[in-house]
Amino acid sequence: MKPRTTERRLFDYAWLFKRTILIGLVCLVIAVALELTGPFIAKRLIDQHIVGIENQWYQVEREDDYTVQYGDALYKRADRISETDETEDMATILQVKRTYYFVPEDVPTTGSRSVNGNTLTIEGQENTYNVEAQSLSLQQLYRFFQPEIPSIYWLLSIYVGLLMVASIFQFAHTFILQKTSNRIIEKMRNDLFAHIQRLPIQYFVNQPAGKIVARVTNDTEAIKELYVKVLATFVTSIIYMFGIFIALFLLDAKLALICTIVIPIIYVWMRMYKSLGGRYNTVVRSTVSDMNGNINEAIQGMSIIQAFRQEKQTSDHFEELNERHFTYQRKLVRLSALTSWNLVNVMRNIAFVALIWYFGSSSIGPESIVTVGVLYAFVDYLNRLFQPVTDLVNQLPQLEEARVAAGRVFHLLDEDGEVIENRSINRYSGHIAFRDVSFAYEEKDYVLKDISFEVKPGQTAAFVGHTGSGKSSIMNLLFRFYDPQKGEVTIDGYSTKDWSRQQVRSHMGIVLQDPFIFSGTILSNVTMNDDRISREMAIKSLKAVGADRFIEKLPNGYDDELKEKGDSLSMGERQLISFARALAFDPAILILDEATANIDTETEQWIQQALEVLKKGRTTLVIAHRLSTIQTADQIFVLNHGTMEEQGTHQELIDLRGQYYDMYQMQQGSVKKSVV
Incomplete structure (x- = not known):
């Protein structure tokens, strides 16, 4: 199946809201149609009611409005003559330069004109007329205009009314399209954030947080x-241009056909800009991500x-990224500056040259091939035509920036995510078994090799070993952050692969060496805003682990607001909150990842008491560096470079005098020296 292009996927997101977009476009078409009636109304007003007095006039007997x-x-x-009018002699009104003349006979209204005294000469293509003419005073001329004044007012009122109605539809179109655009982005961001939560842990290991944040x-x-802006401008401009071309073809098809040359010019330019602008924008967007990652890390x-x-x-590293960003932004600005305004000006000037060439000098003389109204309407429409062209060209930088940004977003959405299956399963008892498990983060570079062990329900098992021995990898496999390449991990006899990752984790809890505290209250950090954990359950858990000792001293008690990462609390206090969090969710399997490694000796007594409460009635797996904290464990597994070296109780391993014994003696010696 052919992969969908970025443009197609952007269209698919818009298609989700097709109904409201269609309503907005209908409002836009109506607004454009109403607005484009202006030049036609002006044409009629000029030809029929202003220039129209230059015409033949009949002498009549009966007086009326005309x-x-x-x-x-x-x-x-x-x-204006009707069938009921009785006509007599005919006269003609003609304009020569700025003066109007009354000719008491029927003469042509075309041809070159000149006046000598009271004689008006009309030179046509075949005949020349010399006739007596009387110049009209301003008051007399106004009388001939007076019958047209009501029609002029009526046409102007119609035009103002149409503009007011058009403004209503223009507002509706803008509001609907912008509201829909925000809904599209809301949908895209929700999809993106939901997909991020489905991505495997390995993705976050390889990607700096700042880069991911930049995508979202x-x-x-x-x-x-x-x-919000580019699409609305493109749609508006295209519909506006389409309406203008219809009007131009109605006025003069040949000249309108000449004006259509702007369409291939715009298309060719957009293709060229897409090539260059897309290349520059790719570097700019990538650099912005790198800058975000750099700032986050700093x-x-x-x-x-x-x-x-x-x-x-x-600072030097950041300046290097900032300089790259500046360089390519400058290239984009130069590209836009060289073309946007200049390109439209060139096309506009060419169009007006074509207009003059087509109509010729006679277009403004008495023998004009078109009326003054048609000429005015054509010039008006040509001016209007290049406004949407300007809008289109000026939006090309934003269009390419958005297209490149969309490509990056869709690239993230295309990352293989995990299937979300939140269907509940019965609480398992916590019988854990690893059978011949081998695992590698990178291909064939195994960090666990043929690991086998078993932890029965309710037991406490500890994992010890030097850094890199594979302790955390075992926990990663149990949590299904990863799956082993060889062997099998089972819980209560069921392979963890038989359940979804969410189901495996649904009855597990974890306490990390560096507990993560979210912005919010102490209670929200315990409940994690889960409706299943009530306020009473959260407070009970906090009291059970002894956290009430310091919480009740805080100004707002359990509702005290915590800063980012809980920096207002000590390490031990943060750890107690994380213990309460684990206890509130009542997991069948509890994992303690060096939970006491960063705790001082005095606070450790609190932590040990909390641990005893926490471990009751559940299978507990402990990763520990301090061997003194795991002496009561039911089983201790000693790992070395991914292999299981020893296993047994504390006393059994001491009696064995192997690696565990050496580690214990080393730590005991350190303790004695520190005491001395």
């Missing part, structure tokens, strides 16, 4: 501009940076 008193007679324009925030914000490690006086090196 008759004009001149001398002792009533005159009515030829195109910066890149989706760029796509938002596509839907903030997280600021204490280390300052302690080791690495401010200059850190």
